[in-house]
Amino acid sequence: MILVIDRKDTVLRYQSGVIRIEQDNLKPRNAPIKQLEQVIVYGNPLAETSVWRMLAAANVPVAMLAVRGNQQAAMLGSGLAVQLPLRRMQHRCAGDSAARLALAGYFIRLKFAGYATALKILAETQHVETADCNAFTNQCTEATTRLQEANTVSVVMGLEGQIAHAWFALLARTLPYVWKFAGRNRQPPRDPINAMLSLGYTWLMSEIRQLVISYGFDPSLGFLHHDTPGRESLMLDVTELFRAGVDAFVLQWIKDPQINPDCFYYREAEGCRLNKQARPLFFQAWANHRQHWPRVSEHAETTDVSLKEQITGQLMKLRKQLQQQDKGNA
Numbered sequence: 001m002i003l004v005i006d007r008k009d010t011v012l013r014y015q016s017g018v019i020r021i022e023q024d025n026l027k028p029r030n031a032p033i034k035q036l037e038q039v040i041v042y043g044n045p046l047a048e049t050s051v052w053r054m055l056a057a058a059n060v061p062v063a064m065l066a067v068r069g070n071q072q073a074a075m076l077g078s079g080l081a082v083q084l085p086l087r088r089m090q091h092r093c094a095g096d097s098a099a100r101l102a103l104a105g106y107f108i109r110l111k112f113a114g115y116a117t118a119l120k121i122l123a124e125t126q127h128v129e130t131a132d133c134n135a136f137t138n139q140c141t142e143a144t145t146r147l148q149e150a151n152t153v154s155v156v157m158g159l160e161g162q163i164a165h166a167w168f169a170l171l172a173r174t175l176p177y178v179w180k181f182a183g184r185n186r187q188p189p190r191d192p193i194n195a196m197l198s199l200g201y202t203w204l205m206s207e208i209r210q211l212v213i214s215y216g217f218d219p220s221l222g223f224l225h226h227d228t229p230g231r232e233s234l235m236l237d238v239t240e241l242f243r244a245g246v247d248a249f250v251l252q253w254i255k256d257p258q259i260n261p262d263c264f265y266y267r268e269a270e271g272c273r274l275n276k277q278a279r280p281l282f283f284q285a286w287a288n289h290r291q292h293w294p295r296v297s298e299h300a301e302t303t304d305v306s307l308k309e310q311i312t313g314q315l316m317k318l319r320k321q322l323q324q325q326d327k328g329n330a
Contacts, residue, residue: 002283004040004283005021005045006280007043008043009024009045010045011047014048017034018030018033033055033060037060037207039062040063040203052076061207061209063075086217094227102321103321103325104224105150106321107224107240112163113140113144113296114242116140117294118245121248121251122174126175132173132174136167153223157224160224169183175193178261179191179193180193181194193250195273199282200250204246208238211308212234212315215312217315219233221233221234238314245293245307249285253282253285258281290307291306293305
């Protein structure tokens with residue numbers, strides 16, 4: 001269950017395993033912490049500190065989003081796990097150029113495979129020309145082949161950038177003009193499509209961050225993204241695997257007859273954002289999509305699995321990849 005707090009007159013309290021939600025002129029309601037998978041907070045509700053402590057103890061990810069301004073989202077969760085053998089292995093692999101290159105290629109190979117689902121939805125919802133679909137598929141195939149020849153992580157990142165640019169260029173050519181999408185932009189997003197993509201990526205990262213930590217990885221040390229002070233690079237690495245699932249969600253959601261550009265507002269300082277009436281629709285659609293997330297796999301599979309299950313599965317595979325690389329370098 002996702003708990004969304006979207007009213008400024010909200011007060012959150014912790015009482016015996018539940019979060020008590022109090023709002024003006026409404027009957028208080030309770031959200032059992034054991035049933036929560038994610039908490040999303042808009043604006044500035046009042047909350048007892050025990051609420052955040054208990055959510056962290058229960059490994060429930062929290063994403064705090066500003067309603068106005070250009071502030072970045074804050075993500076809360078439990079502290080670093082203390083699985084030192086795993087983290088030491090992670091550091092050894094990150095410090096070995098060959099191991100790091102292999103792991104960076106692994107992330108991007110799966111990301112390229114994930115575009116297939118988003119491309120299929122784009123073709124179905126926007127009636128994209130077969131030639132355009134085939135051209136993008138061929139680009140992904142060629143880039144995947146070139147990954148095998150990449151000799152540095154920078155080359156891997158360059159290939160990823162080329163395909164990401166090609167993908168957003170394809171969206172810009174095929175999405176209806178009414179959405180004003182001309183390519184990826186952010187901080188702040190300048191059009192409805194980018195607003196939805198940024199929001200989806202933020203919620204995705206909050207879930208990934210909590211699971212990365214709870215599984216004992218060091219979130220600050222990645223393989224694809226360089227370690228930078230203040231940036232959790234491994235979280236970004238894992239997020240790459242699931243970005244196409246966010247894109248697929250947005251492409252599906254804009255086909256809902258209730259959704260149109262009037263569901264958004266624009267201000268120069270804040271960029272483009274969902275209005276208050278449309279946000280609950282987005283929340284509900286996202287909650288449903290989370291339970292049927294397109295499978296992240298290099299092989300053609302039709303069964304969708306929940307986002308949490310897939311993140312967990314990918315982290316287990318990452319642990320095996322680390323073990324193989326570490327053993328090979330021993």
